[in-house]
Amino acid sequence: MIIPGLPINEDFRIEALHSLDILDTEPENEFDEITTLAAYLCDTEIALISLVDSDREWFKSAHNFSTKEIHRDHSFCAHSILQPETPLIITDARKDSRFKDNPYTLDGTIIFYAGVPLIDKNGFALGTLCVIDSKPKELTNKQLEALKSLAHQVVILFELNKKNKDLEKIENKLRKRNESLKDFARVISHDLKMPLANVITTSDLLKLKLANDLDQETSEYFEYIKQSSFTMSDYINDVLDHYESDSLAQHKPELFKLNHLLKEIAELLSIKPDCTINFPESNPTLECNKSALKQIFFNLIGNSIKYNDKDHILIDIKHCEDKMFYYFKVVDNGMGIPNDKINTIFDLFTTANGTDRSGNKGNGIGLSTVKKLVESLGGRIKVQSTLGVQTIFDFSIKKKIES
Structure with missing residues (x-):
């Protein structure tokens, strides 16, 4: 058995893989439907969507394969991503020096293997869409083209998932900021109501106390203070109503x-x-x-x-x-x-x-x-x-x- 080497861009590739936030996530129907379809079109027992991590191969979707991950040293897909431009097809792993002593070859799980690398928009091979069988096999040109098309759809799903998660993060940030603004508006509004009430009361008391000494212009100033205070009070009440409407x-x-x-x-x-x-x-x-x-x-x-x-x-x-x-x-x-x-x-x-x-x-x-x-x-x-x-x-x- 030959242990797979590392791509020349391994550090950047791993960074791109982790940026997807998809490793160790729960199964999703969209991906499971693709592996089911791949196994059906290629007439194989197993189909996998694999992601090659630093020291393991993890499966986002596994059709007829119960293991969630395997060691990278035993990974067929880790060999496949070394030449991402070309699908890796092994018609009989028992006759291939790279795989004849592989534990999954020895136990008869993987005899036939065909893997199409999953290439992201920046050219990094993240893993593969692969089909596997326990007996020697070959794919027709149509089957291989179908597998390539399905691999392309997997990459599109990865990118959509990433965009959705990024949007969720932005929404969460906006939600937290909005809650902070609500709390700020609520506190400020409540804190302003009492001083405004004092301004209104004080202006009325002063106007009453100085009634005999006020000329027309000064009386109008007092009325302006009072009216402006009422306007501000209405504004504060409206702000409170707006931010409390969620609970209402x-x-x-x-x-x-x-x-x-x-x-x-x-x-x-x-x-x-x-x-x-x-x-x-x-x-x-x-x-x-x-x-x-x-x-x-x-x-x-x-x-x-x-x-x-x-x-x-x-x-x-x-x-x-x-x-x-x-x-x-x-x-x-x-x-x-x-x-x-x-x-x-x-x-x-x-x-x-x-x-x-x-x-x-x-x-x-x-x-x-x-x-x-x-x-x-x-x-x-x-x-x-x-x-x-x-x-x-x-x-x-x-x-x-x-x-």
Whole structure:
């Protein structure tokens, strides 16, 4: 028996092999199907996808071969990768000086061997796709070409696996960074709420204490401080809502009446006489994530009120459903959305209008939170608008499917 030598680029070859992160991984159907097909096409007992490591040959897929790895000194494939341009074909290993004393030849496991090197995009031979039989054999040209084609598919699968793993690593890094950003935003937002409340209270107390000594301009400054503080407070609340929407979406479904939920929201928004909200006449019973739906309607109805330039605000809320989804529609007679803003209206920190009904500028967080919640509940949301006339938000929520 002749122990296989090392390729001249062995260090780089081993580095390329390890970079795949495929050694010692679990079996995968995609690879097992290739070895099964290779054995069938070549009419052999065994087919292997082998990877030649520093001191072993490890099998990613083994058709009719129970061993997961063998020592490199006993490896036929370690000989094959020495000449990666040419398949290694041994019709009778008992007559070949390299293999006649090999343990797998002596026990009759490998008499016939045909291995096609697996060449990566950089030219490194990582291992082979090989077929094996316990009796002498030859391959036809068609069988050999088929084996080469299958070997090429193995390399493609290796590269796809590597890309998928790289993407998973990137996703994990992004997920961790996103969680860090969420924690940062949550902490900062909570820490800012108390100082802002103090600013509002202090400005009110000062204004009251100095009431007899304030001129018109100074009073306006106090009012500006207070209004700016309220604007910042709204911004902080929206940031918290956005980053806490993930946990909100995890709430369990519950039974409730839609109109009861909408009345709760109307009370929270302190609806004034100049606003009419028309609820669905049927007052349907829903079974879904009530907390998430409440946040969605709170934002949409709140926007319909804020971004409305009419003397009387009119909001219609409609509902229908089928076996799979609840469908909702929120229609208002507000300012409308410019055509060039429609496609970006749900992007974070994007606003459609310069200022709202009170002359304040929006922060572009609310609708992004709405879209995030709707999609987390298995639905979709879209918007239609006629500038100066109306805006229509259509969204769906997937029903709880009984098992």
